[in-house]
Amino acid sequence: MHKYRRIKHQSCLQVLRRLAQNREAARKSRLRKKAYVQQLETSRVKLNQLEQELDRIRQAGCHAGAPCKIDQRHPGVAAFDMEYAHWVEEQNQLLCKLRTALTVNIPDSDLQSIVDTGITHYDNLFRLKSNAVKADVFHIVSGMWKTPAERCFMWMGGFRPSDLLKIVIPQLGQLAEQQLLAICSLQQSSQQAEDALSQGMEALQQNLAETLSTSPHAASNVANYMGQMATAMGKLGTLENFVLQADNLRQQTLHQLNRILTIHQGARSLLAIGDYFFRLRALSSLWVARPRE
Numbered sequence: 001m002h003k004y005r006r007i008k009h010q011s012c013l014q015v016l017r018r019l020a021q022n023r024e025a026a027r028k029s030r031l032r033k034k035a036y037v038q039q040l041e042t043s044r045v046k047l048n049q050l051e052q053e054l055d056r057i058r059q060a061g062c063h064a065g066a067p068c069k070i071d072q073r074h075p076g077v078a079a080f081d082m083e084y085a086h087w088v089e090e091q092n093q094l095l096c097k098l099r100t101a102l103t104v105n106i107p108d109s110d111l112q113s114i115v116d117t118g119i120t121h122y123d124n125l126f127r128l129k130s131n132a133v134k135a136d137v138f139h140i141v142s143g144m145w146k147t148p149a150e151r152c153f154m155w156m157g158g159f160r161p162s163d164l165l166k167i168v169i170p171q172l173g174q175l176a177e178q179q180l181l182a183i184c185s186l187q188q189s190s191q192q193a194e195d196a197l198s199q200g201m202e203a204l205q206q207n208l209a210e211t212l213s214t215s216p217h218a219a220s221n222v223a224n225y226m227g228q229m230a231t232a233m234g235k236l237g238t239l240e241n242f243v244l245q246a247d248n249l250r251q252q253t254l255h256q257l258n259r260i261l262t263i264h265q266g267a268r269s270l271l272a273i274g275d276y277f278f279r280l281r282a283l284s285s286l287w288v289a290r291p292r293e
Contacts, residue, residue: 076135147284154247161253171272
């Protein structure tokens with residue numbers, strides 16, 4: 001009889017444990033369902049927002065091939081445009097100082113100080129551009145911060161280092177054999193780096209084109225469309241890296257050239273570079289102001 005009561009007690013405990021386990025499992029299941037429902041609701045709201053955004057874009061004419069009029073400029077871009085305008089003003093002042101220094105033959109120590117200031121001034125520009133690239137890489141690549149004539153000669157958001165060397169070398173006068181060899185080596189390495197970056201950019205453009213290519217019926221599928229856009233957005237990070245690498249190449253080329261040259265040659269190189277871009281800006285102004293029939 002005692003044994004029967006003990007077995008019955010154990011059986012009751014097992015039943016109670018199973019009931020408790022079932023209640024806990026049911027509670028967890030309800031929590032999972034609640035979380036799932038909340039997730040579905042959040043996704044539904046986001047999808048509705050995306051659909052509304054797509055409708056707004058279509059109405060603006062984007063899907064019909066017309067340019068979008070939506071102003072989505074990053075505040076950092078507007079700040080960069082202002083800072084760049086100020087940079088150009090300071091650059092013009094530096095050019096005047098360099099030209100005067102070369103004319104009156106000031107002491108080498110004073111001339112070296114002006115050359116160092118000129119190199120630092122370009123370093124500041126690359127720092128400004130780095131921040132602007134992170135804000136909106138398209139603004140830098142498109143050259144909207146430059147004059148139209150300058151944009152014609154742009155490569156990946158700036159000048160080609162190898163082309164700049166071609167502009168500078170004729171203005172340096174007589175060069176020592178060791179200097180000529182060093183400059184030729186610098187020009188060759190710059191050209192190779194440019195070619196590698198250009199090939200990478202071409203591959204990125206092809207990759208983006210393939211990502212954005214779609215069948216005639218896929219454009220109406222919001223999920224597919226947003227998936228394409230998300231993938232393409234991820235690839236644009238590579239574009240930022242390319243532009244930053246190109247700026248690094250420009251900066252390193254300027255520094256290496258300056259190390260190869262004498263103080264007076266370094267001053268003449270900075271003057272040649274500055275005058276070249278000054279004339280491009282002047283050419284743009286003359287073109288805009290030209291008489292029209």
